[in-house]
Amino acid sequence: MEEALVLGIDLGGTNTVFALVNKAGKIVWESVFPTTNYSDFQDLSADIFKACKNQQSVDFKQIQAIGIGAPNGNYYSGCIEFAPNLPWGDKIEVVNIMQGHFQLPSFITNDANAAAIGEKVFGHAQNMKEFGVITLGTGLGSGIVVHGKVLYGYRGFGGEFGHIVVENQGRFCGCGNEGCLETYVSATGIKNTAIELMATSKDASILRNEKYISGKTIQEAALKGDALALQCFEITAKYLGKALAVYSSIFDPEAIFLFGGLSLAGDLLLNPTRKYMEENLLAFHKGKIKLMQSALDNNTAAILGASALAWDELSS
Amino acid sequence: MEEALVLGIDLGGTNTVFALVNKAGKIVWESVFPTTNYSDFQDLSADIFKACKNQQSVDFKQIQAIGIGAPNGNYYSGCIEFAPNLPWGDKIEVVNIMQGHFQLPSFITNDANAAAIGEKVFGHAQNMKEFGVITLGTGLGSGIVVHGKVLYGYRGFGGEFGHIVVENQGRFCGCGNEGCLETYVSATGIKNTAIELMATSKDASILRNEKYISGKTIQEAALKGDALALQCFEITAKYLGKALAVYSSIFDPEAIFLFGGLSLAGDLLLNPTRKYMEENLLAFHKGKIKLMQSALDNNTAAILGASALAWDELSS
Numbered sequence: 141m142e143e144a145l146v147l148g149i150d151l152g153g154t155n156t157v158f159a160l161v162n163k164a165g166k167i168v169w170e171s172v173f174p175t176t177n178y179s180d181f182q183d184l185s186a187d188i189f190k191a192c193k194n195q196q197s198v199d200f201k202q203i204q205a206i207g208i209g210a211p212n213g214n215y216y217s218g219c220i221e222f223a224p225n226l227p228w229g230d231k232i233e234v235v236n237i238m239q240g241h242f243q244l245p246s247f248i249t250n251d252a253n254a255a256a257i258g259e260k261v262f263g264h265a266q267n268m269k270e271f272g273v274i275t276l277g278t279g280l281g282s283g284i285v286v287h288g289k290v291l292y293g294y295r296g297f298g299g300e301f302g303h304i305v306v307e308n309q310g311r312f313c314g315c316g317n318e319g320c321l322e323t324y325v326s327a328t329g330i331k332n333t334a335i336e337l338m339a340t341s342k343d344a345s346i347l348r349n350e351k352y353i354s355g356k357t358i359q360e361a362a363l364k365g366d367a368l369a370l371q372c373f374e375i376t377a378k379y380l381g382k383a384l385a386v387y388s389s390i391f392d393p394e395a396i397f398l399f400g401g402l403s404l405a406g407d408l409l410l411n412p413t414r415k416y417m418e419e420n421l422l423a424f425h426k427g428k429i430k431l432m433q434s435a436l437d438n439n440t441a442a443i444l445g446a447s448a449l450a451w452d453e454l455s456s
Numbered sequence: 457m458e459e460a461l462v463l464g465i466d467l468g469g470t471n472t473v474f475a476l477v478n479k480a481g482k483i484v485w486e487s488v489f490p491t492t493n494y495s496d497f498q499d500l501s502a503d504i505f506k507a508c509k510n511q512q513s514v515d516f517k518q519i520q521a522i523g524i525g526a527p528n529g530n531y532y533s534g535c536i537e538f539a540p541n542l543p544w545g546d547k548i549e550v551v552n553i554m555q556g557h558f559q560l561p562s563f564i565t566n567d568a569n570a571a572a573i574g575e576k577v578f579g580h581a582q583n584m585k586e587f588g589v590i591t592l593g594t595g596l597g598s599g600i601v602v603h604g605k606v607l608y609g610y611r612g613f614g615g616e617f618g619h620i621v622v623e624n625q626g627r628f629c630g631c632g633n634e635g636c637l638e639t640y641v642s643a644t645g646i647k648n649t650a651i652e653l654m655a656t657s658k659d660a661s662i663l664r665n666e667k668y669i670s671g672k673t674i675q676e677a678a679l680k681g682d683a684l685a686l687q688c689f690e691i692t693a694k695y696l697g698k699a700l701a702v703y704s705s706i707f708d709p710e711a712i713f714l715f716g717g718l719s720l721a722g723d724l725l726l727n728p729t730r731k732y733m734e735e736n737l738l739a740f741h742k743g744k745i746k747l748m749q750s751a752l753d754n755n756t757a758a759i760l761g762a763s764a765l766a767w768d769e770l771s772s
Binding site for chain 1: 537538585586600602603605607608609610611612613614615616617619620621622623624631632633698701702705706707708709710736738739740741744
């Protein structure tokens with residue numbers, strides 16, 4: 141019998157990457173279309189279908205299911221709802237449209253939930269039923285697994301840990317509130333921390349010579365021992381560590397994984413975060429909760445997460 | 457066939473109430489022993505067994521299972537672990553001991569989780585799979601239901617919402633941290649708010665004539681229109697409402713129920729809490745999440761919650 145495969149689709153504001161992935165997480169064929177070339181999802185999905193039909197790498201019949209990771213992807217409705225970076229209207233019937241082309245079971249979720257499912261199917265969480273993945277990109281996303289299943293809540297909007305309030309009257313957040321975790325702990329957050337520190341101190345820093353400040357330039361400066369950049373990581377870690385202690389009191393997880401751009405700083409972020417988390421954990425949690433970097437490679441994680449969603453559904 | 461019953465046990469620091477309860481939540485027989493009379497749980501459980509054997513109201517064989525609600529009751533281990541108000545050691549093997557006497561399936565959980573299961577089996581949450589119960593007593597407890605099951609986490613300590621931090625450098629909490637929700641939103645919390653307001657203002661208040669300030673006296677004063685007492689509820693509601701907005705972004709619940717002493721204030725607490733919750737909800741949650749008082753009577757809720765645990769297990 142030919143090997144079973146799933147189609148994983150990472151639908152992003154700029155590009156839509158799609159791949160055929162086996163049960164071990166190996167990408168056996170991959171392609172990409174620029175999302176911005178399409179005036180609606182119907183046309184994009186038709187081209188994805190054609191590309192999958194026309195590829196010569198595997199037999200089309202090997203494809204068993206489709207998993208889609210997309211901003212604001214709602215697992216329950218099968219739609220992308222109110223995604224600010226996609227110009228196709230308030231509600232895009234992604235699952236129905238894909239099923240129309242492929243006649244295969246199709247599932248959608250948002251990026252952070254896909255990352256969590258990717259960790260569960262292909263990563264460090266393969267035997268875990270209670271864990272969380274915190275994705276540190278432009279914002280802070282989270283995929284939370286409870287009882288072995290993603291926490292979607294009643295309407296599919298659950299699992300948002302980025303909007304817990306960590307500072308009353310704190311930084312303005314895109315959500316309309318103030319002091320949300322993601323305004324401090326994200327690429328945007330650490331950049332604003334660096335700018336604040338430069339504006340309010342006279343300390344020398346190689347960041348002062350940078351044309352553009354970003355999570356990446358702060359990380360590079362910190363690795364060179366730049367005190368101000370290191371302070372940025374310390375402040376970020378303090379907010380994150382305290383928040384993860386709160387996360388732990390709510391979820392009592394087996395492990396928490398950090399994923400995405402800022403998490404690539406590795407121990408630079410992990411070590412102080414772990415320190416602040418431990419300091420703030422309830423007594424019976426101290427020393428018990430694993431905090432580690434995601435096992436998934438940042439470059440392929442999105443497509444693996446989308447594929448993992450399909451594999452997870454096939455196996456449940 | 458005779459009606460099936462369960463034995464529900466509400467094990468408290470002062471009294472242990474136990475009752476035989478039918479599937480509709482009717483208490484058909486009830487008794488109580490002073491917890492403080494017993495030097496270990498073995499003796500107390502033997503007396504409970506004897507009392508159940510000797511009662512003449514129903515046939516002993518009608519009892520199908522046992523549910524126990526207790527402070528620090530751990531569902532997974534079947535033990536009471538490190539309960540500060542019980543003098544029987546760090547780990548009490550409650551489930552094993554009860555099963556030894558009764559030869560019946562036995563289950564334990566903590567008070568707040570029992571309240572949530574009570575709401576699910578006998579109260580307003582009978583058809584809900586995603587909801588939370590916030591218990592407002594001396595402290596703030598919470599029972600959180602996800603995927604139709606209580607969120608116990610990996611080690612059975614999950615579901616603690618009272619220790620999210622709502623004020624950096626805020627009030628000291630028994631857990632060792634500062635600014636935890638329960639230091640503001642609980643009978644103790646509102647009492648401290650009243651004391652703070654009296655100490656820092658010159659406003660007249662009938663509370664200034666009270667010998668003892670408590671959640672109950674503040675409520676009574678507020679109902680008489682006392683401005684300072686009303687301000688106490690406003691402040692409490694602001695912390696609670698903002699916290700429930702955070703709860704909603706994490707869990708996307710169908711409903712949140714308030715239970716316990718302070719919740720008996722009814723609309724005095726519910727209305728301003730709802731206002732602050734709505735103000736702070738993420739846009740797509742606004743107007744969608746039910747906030748209401750528990751359906752369970754405060755006097756029988758603990759025993760009904762314990763019984764509900766047994767019924768819930770029998771039906772799953």
